[in-house]
Amino acid sequence: MDEPLPHARFIRAVPRNGKRLQFVFEGEAMSGFEGETVLTALLCNTGHVRQFEFSATLRAGFCIMAACQDCWVWCEDGTRLRACTTPLADGMRLLSSPPPPEQV
Amino acid sequence: MKAIVVGGGPAGLRAAMTLAQHGLEPVLLDEAARPGGQGYRSPAPGIALDIAALMGSQKAKYERLHRQFEAARDTIDYRERTSVWAIDGHTLFIERNGHTNVLTFDSLIVASGATDRIVPLPGWTVPGVFSLGGAQIALKDQGALIGRRVAFLGSSPLLALAAKQYQATGATVAGVFDTAPFYAKIRAVPHLLHAPHTALRGLSYLAQLRMSGVPLHFGIEPVRIEGCDRVETLVLRDRTGREMHIDCDAVALGYGLKPETQLAELAGASFAFDKSFRMWLPVIDADGRAGPDLYLAGDGAAIGGADAAEASGTLAALALLADTGHTVAQSQIDRLRASIKRLRRFQRGLATAFAWPHRDAGALPGETIVCRCENVSAGDIRAALGVGLIPPELNRVKAITRCGMGRCQGRMCGPALQEIVAAQSGAPVATVGRLRTQAPIKPIALSAAEMPR
Numbered sequence: 001m002d003e004p005l006p007h008a009r010f011i012r013a014v015p016r017n018g019k020r021l022q023f024v025f026e027g028e029a030m031s032g033f034e035g036e037t038v039l040t041a042l043l044c045n046t047g048h049v050r051q052f053e054f055s056a057t058l059r060a061g062f063c064i065m066a067a068c069q070d071c072w073v074w075c076e077d078g079t080r081l082r083a084c085t086t087p088l089a090d091g092m093r094l095l096s097s098p099p100p101p102e103q104v
Numbered sequence: 105m106k107a108i109v110v111g112g113g114p115a116g117l118r119a120a121m122t123l124a125q126h127g128l129e130p131v132l133l134d135e136a137a138r139p140g141g142q143g144y145r146s147p148a149p150g151i152a153l154d155i156a157a158l159m160g161s162q163k164a165k166y167e168r169l170h171r172q173f174e175a176a177r178d179t180i181d182y183r184e185r186t187s188v189w190a191i192d193g194h195t196l197f198i199e200r201n202g203h204t205n206v207l208t209f210d211s212l213i214v215a216s217g218a219t220d221r222i223v224p225l226p227g228w229t230v231p232g233v234f235s236l237g238g239a240q241i242a243l244k245d246q247g248a249l250i251g252r253r254v255a256f257l258g259s260s261p262l263l264a265l266a267a268k269q270y271q272a273t274g275a276t277v278a279g280v281f282d283t284a285p286f287y288a289k290i291r292a293v294p295h296l297l298h299a300p301h302t303a304l305r306g307l308s309y310l311a312q313l314r315m316s317g318v319p320l321h322f323g324i325e326p327v328r329i330e331g332c333d334r335v336e337t338l339v340l341r342d343r344t345g346r347e348m349h350i351d352c353d354a355v356a357l358g359y360g361l362k363p364e365t366q367l368a369e370l371a372g373a374s375f376a377f378d379k380s381f382r383m384w385l386p387v388i389d390a391d392g393r394a395g396p397d398l399y400l401a402g403d404g405a406a407i408g409g410a411d412a413a414e415a416s417g418t419l420a421a422l423a424l425l426a427d428t429g430h431t432v433a434q435s436q437i438d439r440l441r442a443s444i445k446r447l448r449r450f451q452r453g454l455a456t457a458f459a460w461p462h463r464d465a466g467a468l469p470g471e472t473i474v475c476r477c478e479n480v481s482a483g484d485i486r487a488a489l490g491v492g493l494i495p496p497e498l499n500r501v502k503a504i505t506r507c508g509m510g511r512c513q514g515r516m517c518g519p520a521l522q523e524i525v526a527a528q529s530g531a532p533v534a535t536v537g538r539l540r541t542q543a544p545i546k547p548i549a550l551s552a553a554e555m556p557r
Protein backbone atom coordinates (compact mmCIF):
# COMPACT_ATOMS: atom_id res chain seq x y z
CA MET A 1 0.00 0.00 0.00
CA ASP A 2 1.26 3.50 -0.85
CA GLU A 3 2.11 6.04 1.84
CA PRO A 4 -0.75 8.56 2.05
CA LEU A 5 -0.02 11.72 0.06
CA PRO A 6 0.35 14.86 2.20
CA HIS A 7 -2.56 16.76 0.62
CA ALA A 8 -4.80 13.75 0.29
CA ARG A 9 -8.16 13.83 2.02
CA PHE A 10 -8.78 10.06 2.33
CA ILE A 11 -6.39 7.53 3.84
CA ARG A 12 -6.28 3.96 2.50
CA ALA A 13 -6.74 1.98 5.73
CA VAL A 14 -6.32 -1.50 4.23
CA PRO A 15 -4.28 -3.00 1.37
CA ARG A 16 -5.54 -3.17 -2.23
CA ASN A 17 -5.41 -6.43 -4.23
CA GLY A 18 -6.63 -4.96 -7.50
CA LYS A 19 -4.71 -3.60 -10.48
CA ARG A 20 -3.27 -0.12 -10.31
CA LEU A 21 -5.18 2.27 -12.58
CA GLN A 22 -3.85 5.52 -14.07
CA PHE A 23 -6.01 8.60 -14.49
CA VAL A 24 -5.67 12.35 -14.92
CA PHE A 25 -7.29 15.08 -12.80
CA GLU A 26 -6.91 18.74 -13.79
CA GLY A 27 -4.10 17.70 -16.14
CA GLU A 28 -2.14 15.97 -13.38
CA ALA A 29 -1.33 12.24 -13.56
CA MET A 30 -2.68 10.26 -10.62
CA SER A 31 -3.27 6.62 -9.79
CA GLY A 32 -5.79 4.54 -7.92
CA PHE A 33 -6.83 0.90 -7.71
CA GLU A 34 -9.40 -1.42 -9.18
CA GLY A 35 -12.38 -1.54 -6.81
CA GLU A 36 -12.11 2.13 -5.90
CA THR A 37 -14.73 4.69 -6.82
CA VAL A 38 -13.73 7.90 -8.59
CA LEU A 39 -14.34 9.72 -5.28
CA THR A 40 -12.01 7.46 -3.30
CA ALA A 41 -9.26 7.54 -5.92
CA LEU A 42 -9.44 11.33 -6.23
CA LEU A 43 -9.50 11.96 -2.49
CA CYS A 44 -6.58 9.57 -1.92
CA ASN A 45 -4.59 11.93 -4.20
CA THR A 46 -5.94 15.37 -3.43
CA GLY A 47 -8.21 17.34 -1.12
CA HIS A 48 -11.28 18.02 -3.26
CA VAL A 49 -13.22 16.81 -6.29
CA ARG A 50 -14.92 19.91 -7.62
CA GLN A 51 -15.16 23.68 -7.66
CA PHE A 52 -18.45 25.00 -6.29
CA GLU A 53 -20.51 26.85 -8.95
CA PHE A 54 -21.65 29.75 -6.78
CA SER A 55 -18.48 30.80 -4.93
CA ALA A 56 -14.74 30.29 -5.15
CA THR A 57 -14.71 27.29 -2.83
CA LEU A 58 -13.92 23.61 -3.16
CA ARG A 59 -16.08 20.57 -2.46
CA ALA A 60 -15.14 16.98 -1.67
CA GLY A 61 -18.57 15.29 -1.61
CA PHE A 62 -20.57 14.82 1.57
CA CYS A 63 -22.92 11.83 1.81
CA ILE A 64 -20.91 9.16 -0.10
CA MET A 65 -24.23 7.40 -0.81
CA ALA A 66 -25.63 9.01 -3.96
CA ALA A 67 -27.94 11.37 -2.05
CA CYS A 68 -26.33 14.85 -1.81
CA GLN A 69 -25.09 15.12 -5.44
CA ASP A 70 -22.13 17.21 -4.23
CA CYS A 71 -19.52 15.00 -5.92
CA TRP A 72 -20.35 15.38 -9.64
CA VAL A 73 -17.15 15.88 -11.62
CA TRP A 74 -16.54 16.65 -15.29
CA CYS A 75 -14.75 14.60 -17.89
CA GLU A 76 -12.58 16.38 -20.46
CA ASP A 77 -15.07 15.36 -23.18
CA GLY A 78 -17.78 17.41 -21.46
CA THR A 79 -19.71 14.54 -19.87
CA ARG A 80 -20.31 14.39 -16.12
CA LEU A 81 -20.27 11.63 -13.55
CA ARG A 82 -21.17 11.14 -9.90
CA ALA A 83 -17.85 10.33 -8.26
CA CYS A 84 -19.12 8.40 -5.23
CA THR A 85 -20.96 5.78 -7.30
CA THR A 86 -18.78 5.53 -10.43
CA PRO A 87 -16.00 2.93 -10.45
CA LEU A 88 -12.58 4.29 -11.39
CA ALA A 89 -11.48 3.22 -14.88
CA ASP A 90 -8.02 3.26 -16.40
CA GLY A 91 -7.32 6.36 -18.46
CA MET A 92 -10.12 8.57 -17.11
CA ARG A 93 -9.50 12.30 -17.70
CA LEU A 94 -11.33 14.29 -15.05
CA LEU A 95 -11.89 17.96 -14.24
CA SER A 96 -13.15 19.83 -11.18
CA SER A 97 -15.17 22.29 -13.30
CA PRO A 98 -16.71 22.33 -16.80
CA PRO A 99 -14.20 22.25 -19.68
CA PRO A 100 -14.03 25.46 -21.79
CA PRO A 101 -16.58 25.14 -24.66
CA GLU A 102 -13.99 25.08 -27.48
CA GLN A 103 -12.37 21.94 -26.07
CA VAL A 104 -15.55 19.84 -25.97
CA MET B 105 -47.84 -11.62 -11.75
CA LYS B 106 -44.84 -9.35 -11.87
CA ALA B 107 -43.42 -8.13 -8.57
CA ILE B 108 -40.62 -5.61 -8.34
CA VAL B 109 -38.60 -4.81 -5.23
CA VAL B 110 -36.62 -1.56 -5.12
CA GLY B 111 -33.65 -1.44 -2.74
CA GLY B 112 -30.83 -3.89 -2.00
CA GLY B 113 -30.54 -3.43 1.76
CA PRO B 114 -31.76 -5.89 4.40
CA ALA B 115 -35.45 -5.06 3.78
CA GLY B 116 -35.27 -5.38 -0.01
CA LEU B 117 -33.18 -8.55 0.09
CA ARG B 118 -35.57 -10.25 2.53
CA ALA B 119 -38.60 -9.13 0.52
CA ALA B 120 -37.16 -10.53 -2.71
CA MET B 121 -36.10 -13.78 -1.05
CA THR B 122 -39.58 -14.25 0.46
CA LEU B 123 -41.28 -13.67 -2.90
CA ALA B 124 -38.92 -16.14 -4.56
CA GLN B 125 -39.55 -18.77 -1.88
CA HIS B 126 -43.24 -18.59 -2.74
CA GLY B 127 -42.61 -19.22 -6.41
CA LEU B 128 -42.59 -15.65 -7.77
CA GLU B 129 -39.67 -14.46 -9.87
CA PRO B 130 -39.13 -11.00 -8.44
CA VAL B 131 -37.01 -8.30 -10.04
CA LEU B 132 -34.76 -6.62 -7.45
CA LEU B 133 -33.41 -3.19 -8.39
CA ASP B 134 -30.38 -2.00 -6.41
CA GLU B 135 -28.78 1.40 -6.86
CA ALA B 136 -25.57 0.09 -5.29
CA ALA B 137 -22.95 -2.09 -6.93
CA ARG B 138 -23.43 -4.95 -4.47
CA PRO B 139 -26.26 -6.15 -2.22
CA GLY B 140 -26.32 -5.13 1.46
CA GLY B 141 -27.58 -1.56 1.53
CA GLN B 142 -25.76 0.97 3.70
CA GLY B 143 -25.58 -0.85 7.06
CA TYR B 144 -24.62 -4.25 5.66
CA ARG B 145 -22.33 -2.90 2.92
CA SER B 146 -19.62 -5.28 1.79
CA PRO B 147 -16.17 -4.15 0.66
CA ALA B 148 -15.62 -3.62 -3.07
CA PRO B 149 -13.62 -6.41 -4.77
CA GLY B 150 -9.92 -5.70 -4.40
CA ILE B 151 -10.28 -3.94 -1.03
CA ALA B 152 -8.66 -6.25 1.55
CA LEU B 153 -10.88 -5.26 4.48
CA ASP B 154 -11.75 -7.73 7.24
CA ILE B 155 -15.41 -6.74 7.26
CA ALA B 156 -16.39 -9.44 9.75
CA ALA B 157 -14.04 -7.97 12.37
CA LEU B 158 -15.42 -4.51 11.67
CA MET B 159 -19.03 -5.65 12.05
CA GLY B 160 -18.32 -6.84 15.62
CA SER B 161 -21.44 -8.22 17.27
CA GLN B 162 -23.42 -7.72 14.03
CA LYS B 163 -21.13 -10.13 12.21
CA ALA B 164 -23.44 -13.17 12.43
CA LYS B 165 -26.45 -11.26 11.06
CA TYR B 166 -24.37 -9.64 8.31
CA GLU B 167 -22.98 -12.99 7.20
CA ARG B 168 -26.34 -14.77 7.35
CA LEU B 169 -28.06 -12.16 5.19
CA HIS B 170 -25.32 -12.19 2.54
CA ARG B 171 -25.02 -15.99 2.55
CA GLN B 172 -28.77 -16.58 2.22
CA PHE B 173 -29.08 -14.00 -0.54
CA GLU B 174 -26.21 -15.62 -2.46
CA ALA B 175 -27.97 -18.98 -2.16
CA ALA B 176 -31.25 -17.49 -3.44
CA ARG B 177 -29.69 -15.39 -6.20
CA ASP B 178 -30.63 -17.77 -9.05
CA THR B 179 -34.30 -17.31 -8.20
CA ILE B 180 -34.16 -13.49 -8.20
CA ASP B 181 -33.61 -11.17 -11.16
CA TYR B 182 -31.09 -9.00 -9.29
CA ARG B 183 -29.98 -5.85 -11.13
CA GLU B 184 -27.21 -3.90 -9.47
CA ARG B 185 -26.29 -0.25 -10.26
CA THR B 186 -29.87 0.32 -11.34
CA SER B 187 -31.69 3.39 -10.08
CA VAL B 188 -35.36 4.23 -10.31
CA TRP B 189 -35.74 7.92 -11.14
CA ALA B 190 -39.49 8.19 -11.72
CA ILE B 191 -42.69 6.23 -11.26
CA ASP B 192 -45.90 6.71 -13.22
CA GLY B 193 -48.78 4.41 -12.36
CA HIS B 194 -47.46 0.87 -12.69
CA THR B 195 -44.37 1.92 -14.65
CA LEU B 196 -40.87 2.45 -13.27
CA PHE B 197 -38.35 4.61 -15.11
CA ILE B 198 -34.92 3.18 -14.52
CA GLU B 199 -31.35 4.11 -15.37
CA ARG B 200 -28.40 1.77 -15.66
CA ASN B 201 -24.92 2.58 -16.97
CA GLY B 202 -26.17 5.82 -18.49
CA HIS B 203 -29.13 4.23 -20.28
CA THR B 204 -32.77 4.66 -19.39
CA ASN B 205 -35.51 2.11 -19.67
CA VAL B 206 -38.97 1.33 -18.35
CA LEU B 207 -40.28 -1.62 -16.35
CA THR B 208 -43.90 -2.36 -15.53
CA PHE B 209 -45.13 -4.13 -12.43
CA ASP B 210 -48.27 -5.57 -10.90
CA SER B 211 -47.06 -5.11 -7.32
CA LEU B 212 -44.24 -2.97 -5.98
CA ILE B 213 -42.24 -3.15 -2.75
CA VAL B 214 -40.17 -0.04 -2.05
CA ALA B 215 -37.32 -0.51 0.43
CA SER B 216 -35.41 2.67 -0.28
CA GLY B 217 -33.56 3.01 3.03
CA ALA B 218 -32.48 6.20 4.70
CA THR B 219 -29.86 8.94 4.65
CA ASP B 220 -28.35 10.86 7.54
CA ARG B 221 -30.47 13.63 9.01
CA ILE B 222 -28.34 16.74 9.08
CA VAL B 223 -28.24 19.97 11.07
CA PRO B 224 -25.96 22.33 9.14
CA LEU B 225 -23.41 24.49 10.96
CA PRO B 226 -21.16 27.26 9.65
CA GLY B 227 -18.31 25.59 7.75
CA TRP B 228 -20.05 22.28 7.00
CA THR B 229 -19.34 22.66 3.27
CA VAL B 230 -15.55 22.72 3.80
CA PRO B 231 -13.84 19.63 2.29
CA GLY B 232 -13.44 17.08 5.07
CA VAL B 233 -16.95 17.25 6.51
CA PHE B 234 -18.90 14.11 5.58
CA SER B 235 -22.14 12.55 6.69
CA LEU B 236 -21.76 9.98 9.43
CA GLY B 237 -23.17 7.24 7.20
CA GLY B 238 -20.77 8.35 4.48
CA ALA B 239 -17.81 8.06 6.83
CA GLN B 240 -18.85 4.45 7.47
CA ILE B 241 -19.34 3.70 3.78
CA ALA B 242 -15.89 5.08 2.94
CA LEU B 243 -14.53 2.53 5.39
CA LYS B 244 -16.78 -0.48 4.76
CA ASP B 245 -17.03 -0.22 0.97
CA GLN B 246 -13.69 1.36 0.11
CA GLY B 247 -11.39 0.61 3.04
CA ALA B 248 -10.67 4.35 3.31
CA LEU B 249 -10.77 6.81 6.20
CA ILE B 250 -12.19 10.33 5.73
CA GLY B 251 -9.19 11.80 7.57
CA ARG B 252 -6.36 11.10 9.98
CA ARG B 253 -7.88 12.84 12.98
CA VAL B 254 -11.65 12.60 12.89
CA ALA B 255 -14.31 14.25 15.09
CA PHE B 256 -17.75 12.64 15.34
CA LEU B 257 -20.53 15.20 15.83
CA GLY B 258 -24.30 14.99 16.07
CA SER B 259 -26.93 13.05 17.94
CA SER B 260 -26.96 9.37 17.10
CA PRO B 261 -26.03 6.00 18.58
CA LEU B 262 -24.01 5.47 15.40
CA LEU B 263 -21.51 8.16 16.42
CA ALA B 264 -19.90 5.83 18.96
CA LEU B 265 -20.05 2.83 16.62
CA ALA B 266 -18.40 4.70 13.75
CA ALA B 267 -15.78 6.19 16.09
CA LYS B 268 -14.91 2.72 17.32
CA GLN B 269 -14.63 1.38 13.75
CA TYR B 270 -12.40 4.30 12.78
CA GLN B 271 -10.18 3.81 15.80
CA ALA B 272 -9.87 0.08 15.03
CA THR B 273 -8.65 0.84 11.49
CA GLY B 274 -5.99 3.36 12.40
CA ALA B 275 -7.64 6.78 12.64
CA THR B 276 -7.21 9.05 15.64
CA VAL B 277 -10.62 9.89 17.07
CA ALA B 278 -10.57 13.57 18.03
CA GLY B 279 -13.73 13.07 20.06
CA VAL B 280 -17.38 12.06 20.07
CA PHE B 281 -19.60 15.13 20.52
CA ASP B 282 -23.26 14.49 21.16
CA THR B 283 -25.72 17.39 21.20
CA ALA B 284 -28.22 15.49 23.36
CA PRO B 285 -27.64 15.63 27.11
CA PHE B 286 -26.76 12.43 28.92
CA TYR B 287 -29.97 12.58 31.01
CA ALA B 288 -31.98 12.21 27.81
CA LYS B 289 -30.45 8.76 27.52
CA ILE B 290 -31.46 7.85 31.05
CA ARG B 291 -35.01 9.07 30.38
CA ALA B 292 -35.19 6.80 27.36
CA VAL B 293 -34.26 3.65 29.29
CA PRO B 294 -37.83 2.25 29.48
CA HIS B 295 -38.05 2.36 25.66
CA LEU B 296 -34.53 1.10 25.16
CA LEU B 297 -35.35 -2.04 27.15
CA HIS B 298 -37.44 -3.16 24.18
CA ALA B 299 -34.15 -4.16 22.59
CA PRO B 300 -31.73 -4.61 25.51
CA HIS B 301 -28.91 -6.11 23.44
CA THR B 302 -28.80 -3.13 21.11
CA ALA B 303 -28.91 -0.72 24.06
CA LEU B 304 -26.08 -2.54 25.83
CA ARG B 305 -24.00 -2.63 22.68
CA GLY B 306 -24.30 1.15 22.38
CA LEU B 307 -23.20 1.62 25.97
CA SER B 308 -20.28 -0.74 25.57
CA TYR B 309 -18.95 1.25 22.57
CA LEU B 310 -19.03 4.40 24.68
CA ALA B 311 -17.26 2.65 27.55
CA GLN B 312 -14.55 1.27 25.24
CA LEU B 313 -13.94 4.68 23.70
CA ARG B 314 -13.73 6.33 27.10
CA MET B 315 -11.25 3.70 28.32
CA SER B 316 -8.99 4.37 25.37
CA GLY B 317 -8.92 8.07 26.27
CA VAL B 318 -11.22 9.42 23.53
CA PRO B 319 -13.00 12.63 24.67
CA LEU B 320 -16.77 12.06 24.94
CA HIS B 321 -19.04 15.07 25.44
CA PHE B 322 -22.81 15.22 25.83
CA GLY B 323 -25.14 18.20 25.64
CA ILE B 324 -22.69 20.21 23.51
CA GLU B 325 -23.65 23.00 21.12
CA PRO B 326 -21.95 23.02 17.69
CA VAL B 327 -20.54 26.46 16.83
CA ARG B 328 -18.61 26.21 13.55
CA ILE B 329 -16.05 24.32 11.51
CA GLU B 330 -12.93 26.30 10.64
CA GLY B 331 -10.72 25.82 7.60
CA CYS B 332 -10.74 27.01 4.02
CA ASP B 333 -9.80 24.21 1.64
CA ARG B 334 -9.73 21.62 4.42
CA VAL B 335 -11.11 21.15 7.91
CA GLU B 336 -8.78 22.45 10.62
CA THR B 337 -10.81 23.00 13.78
CA LEU B 338 -14.23 22.09 15.14
CA VAL B 339 -15.53 24.74 17.54
CA LEU B 340 -18.15 23.72 20.13
CA ARG B 341 -19.65 25.07 23.34
CA ASP B 342 -19.94 22.76 26.31
CA ARG B 343 -22.85 22.74 28.78
CA THR B 344 -21.31 25.57 30.79
CA GLY B 345 -21.03 27.78 27.71
CA ARG B 346 -17.26 27.43 27.45
CA GLU B 347 -15.88 27.25 23.90
CA MET B 348 -13.89 24.17 22.97
CA HIS B 349 -11.54 24.13 19.96
CA ILE B 350 -11.04 20.61 18.65
CA ASP B 351 -8.06 20.06 16.39
CA CYS B 352 -9.12 17.68 13.59
CA ASP B 353 -8.87 17.23 9.81
CA ALA B 354 -12.30 15.66 9.26
CA VAL B 355 -15.76 15.74 10.79
CA ALA B 356 -18.44 13.02 10.54
CA LEU B 357 -21.86 14.62 11.00
CA GLY B 358 -25.15 12.85 11.73
CA TYR B 359 -28.37 13.37 13.69
CA GLY B 360 -30.08 10.04 13.19
CA LEU B 361 -31.66 8.80 10.00
CA LYS B 362 -34.20 10.19 7.60
CA PRO B 363 -36.23 7.86 5.36
CA GLU B 364 -35.77 8.18 1.61
CA THR B 365 -39.45 8.61 0.78
CA GLN B 366 -39.29 10.07 -2.74
CA LEU B 367 -40.19 6.83 -4.53
CA ALA B 368 -42.99 6.05 -2.08
CA GLU B 369 -44.41 9.50 -2.79
CA LEU B 370 -44.22 9.09 -6.58
CA ALA B 371 -45.86 5.66 -6.22
CA GLY B 372 -48.82 7.28 -4.48
CA ALA B 373 -48.21 6.86 -0.74
CA SER B 374 -49.78 9.44 1.56
CA PHE B 375 -47.90 11.06 4.43
CA ALA B 376 -48.55 11.97 8.06
CA PHE B 377 -46.49 14.08 10.42
CA ASP B 378 -44.80 12.03 13.14
CA LYS B 379 -44.34 14.09 16.30
CA SER B 380 -41.63 12.03 18.00
CA PHE B 381 -39.40 11.97 14.91
CA ARG B 382 -40.57 15.45 13.75
CA MET B 383 -40.75 14.10 10.21
CA TRP B 384 -43.35 13.34 7.58
CA LEU B 385 -43.56 9.57 7.21
CA PRO B 386 -45.48 7.50 4.67
CA VAL B 387 -48.69 6.00 6.02
CA ILE B 388 -48.55 2.19 6.17
CA ASP B 389 -50.57 -0.52 7.86
CA ALA B 390 -48.98 -3.05 10.24
CA ASP B 391 -47.66 -5.09 7.29
CA GLY B 392 -46.37 -2.25 5.14
CA ARG B 393 -49.32 -1.68 2.77
CA ALA B 394 -49.22 1.92 1.53
CA GLY B 395 -51.80 1.87 -1.27
CA PRO B 396 -53.09 -0.37 -4.07
CA ASP B 397 -50.28 -2.75 -5.11
CA LEU B 398 -47.79 -0.70 -3.07
CA TYR B 399 -45.81 -1.93 -0.07
CA LEU B 400 -43.08 -0.18 1.94
CA ALA B 401 -40.43 -1.80 4.11
CA GLY B 402 -37.31 -1.01 6.09
CA ASP B 403 -35.94 2.36 7.17
CA GLY B 404 -37.46 3.98 4.08
CA ALA B 405 -40.90 3.46 5.64
CA ALA B 406 -40.18 3.91 9.35
CA ILE B 407 -36.80 4.10 11.03
CA GLY B 408 -36.35 0.79 12.82
CA GLY B 409 -32.78 -0.37 12.22
CA ALA B 410 -31.43 -3.42 10.40
CA ASP B 411 -33.35 -6.10 12.34
CA ALA B 412 -36.66 -4.33 11.79
CA ALA B 413 -35.70 -3.85 8.12
CA GLU B 414 -35.19 -7.59 7.60
CA ALA B 415 -38.45 -8.43 9.39
CA SER B 416 -40.48 -5.74 7.62
CA GLY B 417 -39.11 -6.79 4.23
CA THR B 418 -40.30 -10.34 4.83
CA LEU B 419 -43.64 -9.09 6.16
CA ALA B 420 -44.29 -6.75 3.21
CA ALA B 421 -43.62 -9.65 0.85
CA LEU B 422 -46.02 -11.89 2.78
CA ALA B 423 -48.68 -9.15 2.61
CA LEU B 424 -48.17 -8.88 -1.16
CA LEU B 425 -48.46 -12.66 -1.49
CA ALA B 426 -51.60 -12.82 0.65
CA ASP B 427 -53.18 -9.98 -1.36
CA THR B 428 -52.51 -11.78 -4.62
CA GLY B 429 -54.03 -15.09 -3.59
CA HIS B 430 -51.00 -17.00 -2.34
CA THR B 431 -51.13 -19.06 0.82
CA VAL B 432 -48.96 -17.69 3.60
CA ALA B 433 -48.51 -18.78 7.23
CA GLN B 434 -50.49 -16.56 9.60
CA SER B 435 -48.24 -17.57 12.52
CA GLN B 436 -45.24 -16.13 10.68
CA ILE B 437 -47.10 -12.88 10.03
CA ASP B 438 -48.07 -12.57 13.70
CA ARG B 439 -44.51 -13.20 14.84
CA LEU B 440 -43.06 -10.62 12.44
CA ARG B 441 -45.66 -7.99 13.36
CA ALA B 442 -44.80 -8.38 17.04
CA SER B 443 -41.07 -8.10 16.54
CA ILE B 444 -41.33 -5.09 14.20
CA LYS B 445 -43.57 -3.32 16.69
CA ARG B 446 -41.04 -3.92 19.45
CA LEU B 447 -38.06 -2.79 17.34
CA ARG B 448 -39.79 0.37 16.12
CA ARG B 449 -40.72 1.21 19.71
CA PHE B 450 -37.03 0.88 20.53
CA GLN B 451 -36.25 3.39 17.79
CA ARG B 452 -38.73 5.82 19.36
CA GLY B 453 -36.69 5.43 22.53
CA LEU B 454 -33.57 6.26 20.55
CA ALA B 455 -35.30 9.35 19.18
CA THR B 456 -35.54 10.52 22.81
CA ALA B 457 -32.05 9.44 23.84
CA PHE B 458 -30.50 11.00 20.74
CA ALA B 459 -32.91 13.86 20.23
CA TRP B 460 -33.17 15.84 17.00
CA PRO B 461 -32.05 19.32 18.19
CA HIS B 462 -34.89 21.18 16.51
CA ARG B 463 -34.38 24.38 18.50
CA ASP B 464 -30.74 24.62 17.43
CA ALA B 465 -31.75 23.89 13.84
CA GLY B 466 -34.41 26.59 13.94
CA ALA B 467 -31.99 29.11 15.47
CA LEU B 468 -28.98 28.59 13.16
CA PRO B 469 -26.90 31.76 12.78
CA GLY B 470 -27.83 33.74 9.68
CA GLU B 471 -24.55 33.11 7.88
CA THR B 472 -24.97 29.30 8.01
CA ILE B 473 -25.32 27.81 4.54
CA VAL B 474 -28.41 25.61 4.81
CA CYS B 475 -28.69 24.49 1.16
CA ARG B 476 -25.29 23.28 0.01
CA CYS B 477 -26.51 22.83 -3.59
CA GLU B 478 -27.72 26.40 -4.16
CA ASN B 479 -25.75 28.27 -1.47
CA VAL B 480 -28.80 29.52 0.46
CA SER B 481 -28.18 30.71 4.04
CA ALA B 482 -30.41 30.66 7.12
CA GLY B 483 -30.49 34.46 6.82
CA ASP B 484 -31.76 34.26 3.21
CA ILE B 485 -34.61 32.00 4.35
CA ARG B 486 -35.57 34.34 7.21
CA ALA B 487 -35.37 37.38 4.94
CA ALA B 488 -37.78 35.76 2.46
CA LEU B 489 -40.24 35.08 5.27
CA GLY B 490 -39.74 38.54 6.75
CA VAL B 491 -41.08 40.29 3.65
CA GLY B 492 -44.42 38.77 4.56
CA LEU B 493 -45.33 38.09 0.93
CA ILE B 494 -45.17 34.37 1.23
CA PRO B 495 -47.02 32.11 3.62
CA PRO B 496 -44.79 29.99 5.85
CA GLU B 497 -45.07 26.95 3.59
CA LEU B 498 -41.97 25.02 2.59
CA ASN B 499 -42.69 24.71 -1.12
CA ARG B 500 -43.35 28.46 -1.38
CA VAL B 501 -40.17 29.24 0.54
CA LYS B 502 -38.30 26.85 -1.76
CA ALA B 503 -39.66 28.61 -4.86
CA ILE B 504 -38.49 32.01 -3.61
CA THR B 505 -35.14 31.15 -1.99
CA ARG B 506 -34.17 28.07 -4.06
CA CYS B 507 -33.44 26.24 -0.77
CA GLY B 508 -34.35 22.61 -1.47
CA MET B 509 -34.47 23.17 -5.23
CA GLY B 510 -30.95 21.97 -5.95
CA ARG B 511 -29.68 18.65 -7.15
CA CYS B 512 -30.24 16.86 -3.83
CA GLN B 513 -33.93 17.88 -3.81
CA GLY B 514 -33.80 18.91 -0.16
CA ARG B 515 -32.40 15.61 1.14
CA MET B 516 -29.70 17.44 3.10
CA CYS B 517 -31.33 20.82 3.87
CA GLY B 518 -35.00 19.82 4.20
CA PRO B 519 -35.08 19.02 7.94
CA ALA B 520 -33.29 22.28 8.87
CA LEU B 521 -35.40 24.32 6.43
CA GLN B 522 -38.54 22.98 8.10
CA GLU B 523 -37.31 24.05 11.57
CA ILE B 524 -36.13 27.50 10.42
CA VAL B 525 -39.47 28.26 8.75
CA ALA B 526 -41.45 27.04 11.78
CA ALA B 527 -39.29 28.95 14.28
CA GLN B 528 -39.23 32.17 12.26
CA SER B 529 -42.96 32.23 11.59
CA GLY B 530 -43.98 30.94 15.01
CA ALA B 531 -46.11 28.27 13.35
CA PRO B 532 -46.27 24.67 14.62
CA VAL B 533 -43.83 22.60 12.59
CA ALA B 534 -46.56 20.22 11.43
CA THR B 535 -48.32 23.12 9.66
CA VAL B 536 -45.44 24.42 7.50
CA GLY B 537 -45.83 21.66 4.95
CA ARG B 538 -43.59 19.09 3.37
CA LEU B 539 -41.16 19.49 0.46
CA ARG B 540 -42.72 17.84 -2.56
CA THR B 541 -40.78 15.32 -4.64
CA GLN B 542 -40.23 15.85 -8.35
CA ALA B 543 -39.03 13.37 -10.94
CA PRO B 544 -36.25 12.73 -11.74
CA ILE B 545 -35.60 12.14 -8.06
CA LYS B 546 -31.86 12.22 -8.77
CA PRO B 547 -29.97 13.81 -11.66
CA ILE B 548 -29.39 11.42 -14.54
CA ALA B 549 -26.37 11.70 -16.78
CA LEU B 550 -26.96 13.43 -20.13
CA SER B 551 -26.30 10.33 -22.21
CA ALA B 552 -29.30 8.76 -20.49
CA ALA B 553 -31.69 11.59 -21.14
CA GLU B 554 -33.15 10.22 -24.38
CA MET B 555 -36.65 9.11 -23.49
CA PRO B 556 -37.57 5.46 -23.68
CA ARG B 557 -40.29 4.60 -26.17
Ligand code: FES
Nearest residue numbers: 061064069071084
Ligand atom coordinates in the same frame (compact mmCIF):
# COMPACT_ATOMS: atom_id res chain seq x y z
S1 FES C 1 -21.00 12.35 -2.16
FE1 FES C 1 -23.15 12.69 -2.02
S2 FES C 1 -23.80 12.05 -4.01
FE2 FES C 1 -21.72 11.57 -4.03
